[in-house]
Amino acid sequence: MIELTDVHKAFGSKRVLRGVNLTIPTGTSMVIIGGSGTGKSVTLKCILGLVTPDRGKITLDGQDVTKGDRDAFLARFGMLFQGAALFDSLSVWQNVAFRLQRGAARRPKAEAREIAIEKLRRVGLTPEVADLFPAELSGGMQKRVGLARAIAADPEIIFFDEPTTGLDPIMAGVINELIREIVTEMGATAMTITHDMTSVRAIADNVAMLHDGQIKWTGPVAEMDDSSDPYLDQFIHGRAEGPIAAVR
Amino acid sequence: MSGATLALAPVAAIGRLAIFAVRGVSHVFRPPYYPREFGQALMQIGWYSLPVVALTALFTGGALALQIYAGGSRFNASSVVPSIVAIGMVRELGPVLGGLMVAARVASSIAAEIGTMKVTEQIDALVTLSTNPMKYLVAPRLLAAVIVVPALVAVGDSIGIWGGYLVGVYHLDFNAVDYLKNTVNYLESWDVVSGLIKGAVFGFIVALAGCYHGMQSGRGAQGVGRATKSAVQAAAVAILATDFLLTALFFTS
Ligand SMILES: Nc1ncnc2c1ncn2[C@@H]1O[C@H](COP(=O)(O)OP(=O)(O)OP(=O)(O)O)[C@@H](O)[C@H]1O
Numbered sequence: 001m002i003e004l005t006d007v008h009k010a011f012g013s014k015r016v017l018r019g020v021n022l023t024i025p026t027g028t029s030m031v032i033i034g035g036s037g038t039g040k041s042v043t044l045k046c047i048l049g050l051v052t053p054d055r056g057k058i059t060l061d062g063q064d065v066t067k068g069d070r071d072a073f074l075a076r077f078g079m080l081f082q083g084a085a086l087f088d089s090l091s092v093w094q095n096v097a098f099r100l101q102r103g104a105a106r107r108p109k110a111e112a113r114e115i116a117i118e119k120l121r122r123v124g125l126t127p128e129v130a131d132l133f134p135a136e137l138s139g140g141m142q143k144r145v146g147l148a149r150a151i152a153a154d155p156e157i158i159f160f161d162e163p164t165t166g167l168d169p170i171m172a173g174v175i176n177e178l179i180r181e182i183v184t185e186m187g188a189t190a191m192t193i194t195h196d197m198t199s200v201r202a203i204a205d206n207v208a209m210l211h212d213g214q215i216k217w218t219g220p221v222a223e224m225d226d227s228s229d230p231y232l233d234q235f236i237h238g239r240a241e242g243p244i245a246a247v248r
Numbered sequence: 249m250s251g252a253t254l255a256l257a258p259v260a261a262i263g264r265l266a267i268f269a270v271r272g273v274s275h276v277f278r279p280p281y282y283p284r285e286f287g288q289a290l291m292q293i294g295w296y297s298l299p300v301v302a303l304t305a306l307f308t309g310g311a312l313a314l315q316i317y318a319g320g321s322r323f324n325a326s327s328v329v330p331s332i333v334a335i336g337m338v339r340e341l342g343p344v345l346g347g348l349m350v351a352a353r354v355a356s357s358i359a360a361e362i363g364t365m366k367v368t369e370q371i372d373a374l375v376t377l378s379t380n381p382m383k384y385l386v387a388p389r390l391l392a393a394v395i396v397v398p399a400l401v402a403v404g405d406s407i408g409i410w411g412g413y414l415v416g417v418y419h420l421d422f423n424a425v426d427y428l429k430n431t432v433n434y435l436e437s438w439d440v441v442s443g444l445i446k447g448a449v450f451g452f453i454v455a456l457a458g459c460y461h462g463m464q465s466g467r468g469a470q471g472v473g474r475a476t477k478s479a480v481q482a483a484a485v486a487i488l489a490t491d492f493l494l495t496a497l498f499f500t501s
């Protein structure tokens with residue numbers, strides 16, 4: 001279980017997170033929605049320790065994430081970055097197999113490559129892309145390679161930062177299904193950021209809406225439509241009028 | 249910013265750099281090691297810098313011979329050309345010009361590469377993949393530079409002396425055998441070794457400046473551009489300042 005309690009984060013004078021409280025039970029899929037620039041990516045980075053919160057507490061299974069063995073902690077996670085963040089000096093399969101080629105999860109090269117190609121297939125990429133370099137791929141393909149890298153070592157907890165942006169509707173469907181599968185079949189805990197309401201419905205067990213640096217609404221996806229929360233309503237129906245200003 | 253913070257800013261910057269350097273060096277000695285990254289750094293810093301270092305040394309050696317000949321003939325001492333070219337090259341010009349050329353080529357490319365990795369979240373990605381960027385990116389480059397820049401300096405020294413020899417023998421009508429004899433006879437091993445030590449220190453400075461400014465890079469393309477510029481500037485100035493200090497340390501008794 002991941003638990004955020006009263007998490008604050010400011011960049012300079014810009015207060016991005018202003019007391020985020022959120023609980024993600026083990027083995028469930030949480031989707032975070034919210035306007036552009038509200039701090040969704042920052043929230044994920046706070047949990048991973050890539051960004052240090054100014055205040056508040058984040059725990060994983062009751063353990064403070066800033067304490068304890070960092071390597072062991074990170075080994076439980078997989079993360080897809082919003083911009084894919086592939087290593088441009090490494091080929092596609094070496095990117096995917098990065099964790100499998102060093103450290104505790106180290107495997108022989110042939111085996112690592114095989115696993116990488118299998119993961120690429122799961123995100124809808126053919127083995128031919130394995131030896132290309134990230135710069136030779138389209139944006140959507142890079143995103144999917146990033147996804148394959150995030151799931152390569154079968155982590156317990158996976159963060160997906162906008163997994164389907166830049167993908168065609170069919171490929172988006174494939175990815176939604178994949179994320180769902182990872183949660184239901186492998187029992188992983190997932191946190192996904194998305195702007196795509198179809199994805200939300202396909203992926204989520206629970207939904208949280210971030211606005212003004214706080215979680216404005218959270219609950220099971222089934223209750224999302226009749227929440228009677230004005231912020232959530234405006235957001236999921238994409239209306240210009242409502243409590244959320246269109247210019248931010 | 250108040251006066252006090254303004255005055256403290258450079259001190260704080262030096263402090264950050266020192267901490268960065270200590271951390272980087274400490275990772276050189278602690279596993280896991282990344283031999284592949286180390287090999288690539290050797291190639292990037294050493295092998296690909298060879299042509300530019302060689303050309304710089306060749307022309308410098310030639311020009312040095314001409315200058316010393318012209319200057320020396322004013323008091324009938326033009327016979328010192330071979331030994332002064334050799335001593336000037338190995339003690340001073342080889343390491344300094346080699347270091348500056350490497351700074352221009354390598355500090356910039358390291359800063360641009362690491363800076364780009366920073367702004368495209370590749371550094372964050374490394375961390376989430378349980379890989380310490382200090383170990384994976386910084387330590388191999390520091391080690392490679394310390395090892396390979398002295399080698400570059402040695403090559404540059406030889407080519408510079410050869411450049412002086414070409415000018416001396418084919419243009420200034422020195423006897424070829426005498427020229428070589430004079431070169432070898434007056435050169436002491438400390439002349440060469442002190443230059444190589446300078447090379448190792450300059451190599452460290454170049455890699456450190458590149459890595460540090462790359463890791464400190466601000467956001468976006470502009471941030472990377474600024475990091476690259478700062479890395480070259482810092483490396484070049486630091487090389488010249490350190491050269492002065494080392495020369496004072498080595499050659500004043
Ligand atoms: N490293 C940083 N330095 C300074 N400001 C930052 C940094 N990272 C994020 N921010 C700021 O924090 C705010 C939230 O950023 P974040 O990336 O979390 O937004 P987001 O909710 O993921 O938006 P989007 O949906 O557009 O991806 C933005 O205003 C951004 O400018």
Ligand SMILES: [Mg+2]
Pocket residue numbers: 040041042082161
């Ligand atoms: Mg984001």
